[in-house]
Amino acid sequence: MNDQASPLQKQLQAQIQERRIFDQARAYADAYMAEVRTRGVFPGADALAALDAFDEPMPAAPARGEQILELLHAHGSPATVAQTGGRYFGFVNGGAVPAALAARWLADIWDQNPALAVMSPVVSRLEALCERWIVDLLELPAGTAAGFVGGTSTATLCGLAAGRNHQLRRLGWNVQADGLFGAPELRVILGEQAHASVFKALGLLGLGQDRVERVPVDDQGRMIASAMPALDQSCLVIAQAGNVNSGAFDPFTAICDQARKARAWVHIDGAFGLWAAASRATRPLTSGMAAADSWSVDGHKTLNAPYDCGVILCRDRQALVDAMQASAAYLIGGQGRDGMHYTPEMSRRARAVDLWATLKSLGRSGIEALIDGLCAHARHFAHLLQAQGFRILNEVVFNQVLAACATAELTQATLELIQASGECWCGSTHWNGEPVIRISVCSWATSAEDIQRAVAAFVAAREKAVSVISERTLNAPVKP
Ligand SMILES: *Cc1c(COP(=O)(O)O)cnc(C)c1O
Numbered sequence: 001m002n003d004q005a006s007p008l009q010k011q012l013q014a015q016i017q018e019r020r021i022f023d024q025a026r027a028y029a030d031a032y033m034a035e036v037r038t039r040g041v042f043p044g045a046d047a048l049a050a051l052d053a054f055d056e057p058m059p060a061a062p063a064r065g066e067q068i069l070e071l072l073h074a075h076g077s078p079a080t081v082a083q084t085g086g087r088y089f090g091f092v093n094g095g096a097v098p099a100a101l102a103a104r105w106l107a108d109i110w111d112q113n114p115a116l117a118v119m120s121p122v123v124s125r126l127e128a129l130c131e132r133w134i135v136d137l138l139e140l141p142a143g144t145a146a147g148f149v150g151g152t153s154t155a156t157l158c159g160l161a162a163g164r165n166h167q168l169r170r171l172g173w174n175v176q177a178d179g180l181f182g183a184p185e186l187r188v189i190l191g192e193q194a195h196a197s198v199f200k201a202l203g204l205l206g207l208g209q210d211r212v213e214r215v216p217v218d219d220q221g222r223m224i225a226s227a228m229p230a231l232d233q234s235c236l237v238i239a240q241a242g243n244v245n246s247g248a249f250d251p252f253t254a255i256c257d258q259a260r261k262a263r264a265w266v267h268i269d270g271a272f273g274l275w276a277a278a279s280r281a282t283r284p285l286t287s288g289m290a291a292a293d294s295w296s297v298d299g300h301k302t303l304n305a306p307y308d309c310g311v312i313l314c315r316d317r318q319a320l321v322d323a324m325q326a327s328a329a330y331l332i333g334g335q336g337r338d339g340m341h342y343t344p345e346m347s348r349r350a351r352a353v354d355l356w357a358t359l360k361s362l363g364r365s366g367i368e369a370l371i372d373g374l375c376a377h378a379r380h381f382a383h384l385l386q387a388q389g390f391r392i393l394n395e396v397v398f399n400q401v402l403a404a405c406a407t408a409e410l411t412q413a414t415l416e417l418i419q420a421s422g423e424c425w426c427g428s429t430h431w432n433g434e435p436v437i438r439i440s441v442c443s444w445a446t447s448a449e450d451i452q453r454a455v456a457a458f459v460a461a462r463e464k465a466v467s468v469i470s471e472r473t474l475n476a477p478v479k480p
Contacts, residue, residue, distance in 0.1 A: 026349060036082050095443025110350065115337040266294075272399070
């Protein structure tokens with residue numbers, strides 16, 4: 001650094017030269033990884049209370065890097081959710097493949113912006129490669145385009161934007177130029193149990209969350225194809241690969257057949273379930289899905305790529321690019337892939353680096369083994385719970401399990417105790433009118449032993465819940 005450097009520049013440059021903060025981060029990361037499998041899965045009350053350490057007014061002056069990292073590790077690390085440890089079964093949150101985490105560290109040092117090839121030739125190349133590999137793995141139509149976004153919510157927004165614009169263009173309306181006011185009406189058809197993120201996208205796109213046509217579903221949450229309304233070319237049909245509660249898959253062949261004949265656009269929300277197509281054992285669940293027009297899928301769920309990572313896949317490349325681009329179409333097929341033409345953002349994180357590393361680290365056989373392992377653990381979990389007298393309320397076709405106790409009250413009390421136990425963590429949902437414990441096996445790190453420990457935690461929690469409830473009943477004021 002030359003003498004002209006400002007005091008701030010000298011201070012920041014010194015942090016790079018000394019490398020101390022990077023070594024410090026590395027040491028903390030090592031310590032974290034060493035204990036993530038043995039610590040409590042959810043932070044305890046003390047760790048949560050200690051988060052007050054972060055509360056201060058916006059600092060007036062620069063802080064030392066060492067101090068920042070110290071604070072983060074001392075008070076941040078203990079208040080994390082041990083999602084990478086193997087006994088986290090909440091939401092559908094995936095684990096993280098180690099080589100992808102390491103690749104991401106390196107990419108963080110690069111600090112690339114993949115908006116344009118000219119901003120980052122390497123990320124542009126890796127995006128193109130990830131697109132090819134994923135289309136191949138999932139057996140989607142050749143030439144399908146991919147955009148790399150933060151998650152399935154954004155991916156679905158992109159798919160529905162492409163579909164909306166495409167359908168309106170066919171009806172003689174340029175929605176990009178003229179907006180929705182005065183446009184021909186589109187119809188949106190979806191299953192009774194479409195994911196909340198789909199409604200968010202419909203709201204953002206001006207398609208309306210309430211003016212949808214809901215198709216009845218069966219007892220697993222699958223759309224009943226024969227109950228679909230008559231379709232026409234004003235329709236957007238939204239199906240799902242992996243019901244967020246039961247894990248069930250819609251009947252894509254029947255849905256897509258009707259849609260094709262009517263020239264309707266089909267989008268499939270496959271946040272975690274689309275990966276079923278990458279294993280021979282589960283591929284039949286996705287049968288017919290390649291006939292859709294667009295698909296949204298997460299890297300950070302089933303595939304175990306680090307956060308955040310979502311992918312929009314669109315059969316008609318031009319339809320996606322027309323919806324997302326900020327300038328002219330002639331940029332396609334130029335001197336490299338310009339990522340911004342496939343996503344709502346211009347500047348973005350270089351997600352393709354860790355996605356590429358995840359795919360390369362696992363390979364085709366590793367991805368299949370990962371998926372098969374998650375499914376086998378989910379079935380085993382359900383089997384052990386059933387043997388302990390829990391009710392299993394879904395057909396365990398993929399990685400999701402819905403469990404309940406004898407009564408709703410007992411289910412709820414048991415779940416609260418499971419969540420507080422630190423042994424494992426599960427979320428809840430309502431299924432056929434009753435509260436249920438929702439289990440998602442979504443990490444490569446989960447072992448058979450983790451499942452046994454989790455089931456033991458379920459049993460212990462239910463025992464305790466039984467006594468809590470009977471005490472509550474005994475102590476309840478007697479009605480006159
Ligand atoms: C998780 C999920 C989403 C939302 O995905 P994000 O990556 O959280 O945006 C959408 N649909 C389904 C079925 C999901 O499981």
